[in-house]
Amino acid sequence: MLDEIVLLESSSLRARVAERDEVLDKVKELAxxxxxxxxxSKDVAAYFEVSEPVIRAVIHDxxxxxxxxxxxxxSGEELSCFKQLSGIQSRSRSVGIFSRRAVLYxxxxxxxxxxxxxxxxxxxxxxxxxxxxxVDNLIHRLQEWIDTRITDALTQHPAAPADADAARIAEDIVRTTIGTAVVPVLNTAIRNDGDQRARIETLEDEVTRLKRILREREAAxxxxxxDAMNAxxxxQHIAWLCRRDGCDPVTVTGGHGDTGADIVAYTPDGRRVVVQCKARTPAATITSGDVQQFIGMAKLDYKADIALLVATCPFTRDALLLAARHDMTAVHRGLLEAWNGGVKLQAFRP
Known part of the structure; x- marks a missing residue:
């Protein structure tokens, strides 16, 4: 049976149902x-009963x-016309607008x-x-139709006493019936079956892909x-753990260099979380130098309320002491294993 994860994960299924924006009105009125x-964005946030930053996060992702x-x-003249039409008083230089189809997406x-x-x-x-x-009782209706044709034909030939004549009349009726009713019905059924098979095969492909995703998450x-994941x-997995623990929005920045922030997120009470991820072998270590670089970046450049340095390897003693002195959470291999297993990080607690 289809589950909502199919829509969340399958772009092809989203595209297939994108024309059905009438379902929006079945749930509630969209302003x-x-x-x-x-x-x-404000209208969309109100419709889904979430904050505007949540909608902005969806747009970003x-x-x-x-x-x-x-x-x-x-923006520009187009925005001015829209503001006049809609009565928006915002001084923003740009405004995002959604079509009904975009709201459905x-x-x-x-x-x-x-x-x-x-x-x-x-x-x-x-x-x-x-x-x-x-099927709408197709077979029963077809049988009734054939019986009616036979009855009408025999009524039109009441003087046919011989069995041979009755057999000939019946044969003509059957041939006519097969040509005018049964064959077209079967052709339609074959075409529909082909369409259904193609759609089912597409859906099976999606289900197979989603099962793989679920297996990967379970394996996580x-x-x-x-340890088997690349950087x-x-x-992406650490971002998922942040979302699981209530952070929203969560943005994977990545690609800013070894001393940059890989993830920026916000706790439910509004605190800014800055995360750097270190996917290293279990035999490696995080040194005080790694911690020092991250602390400077997180606190000064990103104004982090919560700084997390997450690693698949242990921290040295000096690195742990330095992290503690600067109120940085060192998510070492042991703590990562607990977090990954479902334990919420103490740093996220109000």
Whole structure:
């Protein structure tokens, strides 16, 4: 059975159901600008009952997909016209607007919203119904139609006493029936079956891919799985752990050099979290030099309220002492194993 994770993870399924924006109205009313076509980020946040930063995080993570489905950023003269039309008093130099289709895509990408989950439920129900097309008693109706044709034909030939004549009449009726009713019905059924098979095969491919993703996440419960990850995969997994523990939004920055921030996130109470990830072999160590570089970057450049240096290897004693003196959380291999296993980091607690 389809689960909502399919919509969250499958871009092809999202594209297949993207025309069904009527499900938005089945959940609740979506406020639109006076043109009746667009909603602002504030409108979308209100619809999904989340904060605007949450919507901005979705835009940041999925900008290309949203833009290809109706999300636009207005500026200049275009923005001035929109402000006049909608009555917006904002002094912002740019405003993002969503088409209904883009709002529907947001529902398929927004994980932590009850309203978004309700929208996904309606979408999944309608998608399931596409695979259960009722026969509507086709066979019974076909049988009744044939019986009626035979009865009418025999009524038109009441004087046919010989069995041979009755057999000839019946044969003509059957030939006509097969040519005009049964063959077209079977051809339609074959075409529909081919379409259904193609859709089922596509869905099976998606399910196979999603099962692989689930296996990877389940395997991530072991340190062996973390050791097998490359640097990018490790960053994505640590970002997932931050989300699991309530951080939102969570942005994987990456690629800023060995002393840069790999992840920037915010706790539910608004504290800024800056994370650097070190995917090293278990035999390696994090030294006081590594800690010193990260502390300077996190505190001075990123104004971090919570600084996490996460590593798949141990910290030296001097590195742990330095981290403690500067209120930095050293997520060494042992602590990482506990965090990965479901224990919430003390630093995230209010």
């Amino acid at each position: 639109l600008s006076p043109d009746g076509l667009h909603a602002t 999925h900008r290309s997909e949203l833009q290809s489905n109706g999300y636009r950023v207005l 947001t529902a398929m990408l927004l994980r932590d919203s009850i309203v978004a989950r309700q929208v996904r439920t309606y979408l999944l129900d309608s998608e399931r119904n596409q695979f259960v097309e009722p 419960g072991s340190m062996g799985a973390l 990018r995969q490790f960053e």
